[in-house]
Amino acid sequence: MLNSPIDPRPPGRNADQMVMVLKKAATRQLILNGFSGLSIQRIVAEAGVSKGALFHHFPTKNHLIAAAFADLLVSFETELGGFGARLRQGEIGRTQFARHVVETFASDLFIGSMEIALAIRVEPELSELVADAVQTWRAGLNAFWIETFDLGLPPDEERVHWAMASNLLRGHAFTSTFGVEPGAREKFILGFEELMLSKAVVKNAAIQA
Structure with a gap:
């Protein structure tokens, strides 16, 4: 037996x-x-x-990494959505919102997720395994900006603007891995707010509800 x-x-x-x-x-x-x-x-x-x-x-290490990566992206989307809701409800101001968003993108968890994002360029199996999660994350990130701000622009132009905002945040996160000079992050936060958020109108949470 x-x-x-x-x-x-x-x-x-x-x-x-x-x-x-x-x-x-x-x-x-x-x-x-x-x-x-x-x-x-x-x-x-x-x-x-x-x-x-x-x-x-x-089945493989890549399957585990893909599952962990998907969870990370969901947690980032949830965290960012919370900041957007607090801004729309008047609980935080625009500068505080920018600071929270910048710090989320510069967190160890997001830096780790960026390593996976870079790895999928040379790991075909991993790229296929995370494809749905990445597509969902991109759509969710765009929705986060659109639900939080109104630029008064055509939809295509708004998407380009917020894609640029997200790319700036990712770039800052990447350079942060090499260390930042004292005060550099605060300057980036203020610069990001001025460049990407100053002409955006915060949507009213009560109207959205």
Whole structure:
């Protein structure tokens, strides 16, 4: 009689919990060691599980990375949406809004997600696995700007303007990985506000509701 397969999941963790633990471990290792240093051994050590547990839930390392990446993008979209809602409701001002958005793009988590975004250019399998998440993120990011501000421009011109705003934020995030001089971030925040937000009218939350 054949022995029953060994369940690789540690006791006390259900499937959903195990998936979440693995995704969090992959994210943390991405931040600590970068994409090039994101090994399966480091991920399972961080998660406190076996390789068998990882492959029980994810066919390959790239499948795990893609799942973690999708979660990161959702969390960024949620966080940005919260700042937009607070601005529309008058809880924060335009400069404070700009500061929150800049700091979110310059966070360790976003920097880590950028490493994956760069990696998909040379990893065809990973590129295919994250394609839907990236498309959803781009649409969500555009919606975030459009729902928060009115430029009074044709839709195509508004999309170009907000794409430029997002690119500026990503560029600042990338250069921040090399360190920034004291006061440089504050100057960028004020410059970003003046260049991208000064002519935009904040939409009224009550009218949208």
